[in-house]
Amino acid sequence: MKISKIRFNRITTAAFVASVLAFAAFPACSKQEQQKVSTAVKDTYEDSKEAMAKAWNNVKDHTFDKRDDFSANAKALAARMDVQLSEVRANYSEAKASASRKSAMEELKNSEADYKEKSKALGNATAATWDSGKKNVLLSWDRLQSAYYKARAD
The missing domain is CATH 1.20.1270 (Substrate Binding Domain Of Dnak; Chain:A; Domain 2)
Known part of the structure; x- marks a missing residue:
């Protein structure tokens, strides 16, 4: 259980940091680069969303x-x-x-x-x-x- 929590914390922390860095980089990017960053942020967001949903699956039957x-x-x-x-x-x-x-x-x-x-x-x-x-x-x-x-x- 403890390893699962650590793994979840690392995933969500990494997702949050990636999102913040991506938004900080937006002003300096071309339109094409902005699209790539936007796609990466959306993917990270979806991964984070999925990780939060799975986190309850581990404990909901406790x-x-x-x-x-x-x-x-x-x-x-x-x-x-x-x-x-x-x-x-x-x-x-x-x-x-x-x-x-x-x-x-x-x-x-x-x-x-x-x-x-x-x-x-x-x-x-x-x-x-x-x-x-x-x-x-x-x-x-x-x-x-x-x-x-x-x-x-x-």
């Missing part, structure tokens, strides 16, 4: 006895998402935003708060409430991820 592993994975994914959310927020200007963009950002804010609330509640789960609490975290994560992709697209 029982109450493995709650610490599940919680550690949830925290690691939340930290990665925080980096991505910071990037979206940095590129957001409410004054220039369309109504749909404002709506997407509001949903992002609400879904992030919901995920944090559900994750915190899972920390207090008992053996009897573990499965429903875990399901709530997973559903909340799906909502957060969906809101992130919508906010990023607008």
